[in-house]
Amino acid sequence: MNNSTSSSSLPSSPSVASSGFLSDREVKKIEKIMARAAAADEKELDSALDDVKKAEKALSKSSKDAERAQKLVTKTKERELAAQKEFNKALGKLTNAKEKERKAQEALAAKEAHHAETDRTARQAQADLGDCQRAMEANVKDRETRLAEIRAQCGVSVTPVI
Numbered sequence: 001m002n003n004s005t006s007s008s009s010l011p012s013s014p015s016v017a018s019s020g021f022l023s024d025r026e027v028k029k030i031e032k033i034m035a036r037a038a039a040a041d042e043k044e045l046d047s048a049l050d051d052v053k054k055a056e057k058a059l060s061k062s063s064k065d066a067e068r069a070q071k072l073v074t075k076t077k078e079r080e081l082a083a084q085k086e087f088n089k090a091l092g093k094l095t096n097a098k099e100k101e102r103k104a105q106e107a108l109a110a111k112e113a114h115h116a117e118t119d120r121t122a123r124q125a126q127a128d129l130g131d132c133q134r135a136m137e138a139n140v141k142d143r144e145t146r147l148a149e150i151r152a153q154c155g156v157s158v159t160p161v162i
Contacts, residue, residue: 022030048076
């Protein structure tokens with residue numbers, strides 16, 4: 001509080017000391033000075049009360065802002081945790097999908113290898129069949145030729161069998 005209007009502005013009391021009484025004029029002057037001091041004190045008190053109200057209002061606003069910020073932090077953390085959970089879930093699905101793909105690739109490679117082996121076996125069997133048929137045809141011709149030679153040596157005529 002500012003005490004600019006203090007008792008030092010009061011008239012000195014030589015007249016009080018000399019006569020023991022104050023004149024009406026001096027009393028009114030003192031009353032006026034004291035009234036001004038009281039008004040200044042009142043004004044200063046009102047100003048201080050206004051400052052306190054403003055500070056309390058600012059504190060309340062600051063408190064509410066801090067609560068809102070804390071709620072936002074909490075919500076953000078919850079969202080982050082939910083996003084992390086979804087990410088982990090998606091990562092698990094991706095890992096499972098990659099494992100299934102790897103197994104499918106292995107199965108495909110095995111089936112392709114089996115198909116290639118089966119194809120090779122079938123081609124070999126066809127080649128063997130061709131060789132067997134040619135050998136059989138050669139044997140049939142050879143038997144017919146020998147049989148014809150034997151008949152010719154023995155003089156047997158050939159009668160076709162129908």
